[in-house]
Amino acid sequence: MSEPSLFAPLTVGSLRLRNRIVIAPMCQYSATDGCMTDWHLIHLGNLALSGAALLTIEATAVVPEGRITYADVGLWNDATEASIYRTLESIRRWSDMPVAIQLAHAGRKASTQVPWKGGAQLPSANPGGWQTVAPSPLAFGPEDNPPIALDADGLAHVRDAFAAAARRAARLGIDAVQIHGAHGYLLHQFLSPLSNRRDDEYGGSLANRMRFPLEVFDAVRAAFPPERPVTMRISGTDWVEGGWDVEQSIAFAQALETRGCSAMHVSSGGLDPRQDIPLAPGYQVPLARAVREATAMPVVAVGLITGFDQAEAIVANGDADMVALARTILYDPRWPWHAAAHLGATVRAPAQYLRSQPRQYRHLFEVEGSAED
Ligand SMILES: Cc1cc2nc3c(=O)[nH]c(=O)nc-3n(C[C@H](O)[C@H](O)[C@H](O)COP(=O)(O)O)c2cc1C
Secondary structure (H helix, E strand, O other): OOOOHHHOOEEEOOEEEOOOEEEOOOOOOOOEOOEOOHHHHHHHHHHOOOOOOEEEEEEEEOOHHHOOEOOOOEOOOHHHHHHHHHHHHHHHHHOOOOEEEEEEOOHHHOOEOOHHHOOOEOOOOOOOOOOOEEOOOOOOOOOOOOOEEOOHHHHHHHHHHHHHHHHHHHHOOOOEEEEEEOOOOHHHHHHOOOOOOOOOOOOOOHHHHHHHHHHHHHHHHHHOOOOOOEEEEEEOOOOOOOOOOHHHHHHHHHHHHHOOOOOEEEEOOOOOOOOOOOOOOOOOHHHHHHHHHHOOOOEEEEOOOOOHHHHHHHHHOOOOOEEEEOHHHHHOOOHHHHHHHHHOOOEEEOHHHHHHOOOOOOOOEEEOOOOOO
16 A cells, blocks of 8 residues: 555655644643743643644744733743743653744734633733734724834844744754744734735835745744744735735745745635635645645645545645644544554554554554654
């Protein structure tokens, strides 16, 4: 039986992926002053035993005002760095899954309540809220506080903070950085003509709207060890007429590729409440395919990928090089085991769990720490 495409290894820079299943970044809203807590050890530790190829740490704010909520993880000082160190040190003792981190700034979508308490924006007068910043003083929703437009000093501060966080990530031994350019957060706010109304060199033409996100990419790339991948997550479209779209996404991806970007992760939406999303299984996969056809970088597809055959087909058909799972792998943290069993592949399992291998899948498990490498 030929090896399933979903379980073919892939090398990206110094990153060696055992299969094509990556764990998407997922905010847990469980940090204290930007510091990871025991929840992150439980949550990430569990996912690190899933058999996926790569674990991505949630959107991690590069400055406190770049958090979506007061309970987001950050990486802006020694205390936040130490909290991630403690979490990773424990996880690495028991799992050799490579770890990426998503570096982020929420821009005008910052300063909100945690989702399970409604997720509304908190005014700056609220103890859990603060004044937001963005490319232009345009609020996300009609009820939201208008952000303050970033001036030259503000732009430099954010750019430097991304680079400083990348240096801390490098020191933590993190294997790859994903820059968050999707879902209507700060960098996406620069890209989209709906949220960027600047009349300086950072607004107007596509080249101008891409300028700040590309500067952030360059700063992060320069701050992170050259052999370790720096990648970008984008929204392939705003799903709003006159907004960011797939053609602009391709131009952005091509500009990133010439600057040394290692991979693109293609999601969509999040910028404008008027978005009209055609929700269906794999609805964002065509966006990933379009970016993949226009560049030579590996591309990750994400969004309502839940089935083993569905995921296998996405990689086998060349729609994308990898699939990312978010809700699916929270619901079923052993999804990669089940996919391997279904497709006739093998998957890593910790020695402590080897006795769980079902009788009918006698060759399913590779033992953690005992394979070729
Ligand atoms: C609990 C939760 C937290 C999320 N946090 C992030 C995040 O930190 N960064 C990000 O880019 N996307 C985030 N997302 C979006 C997911 O990464 C993913 O793109 C989306 O859920 C679609 O994939 P799915 O259908 O497999 O869930 C989050 C999604 C969920 C469900």
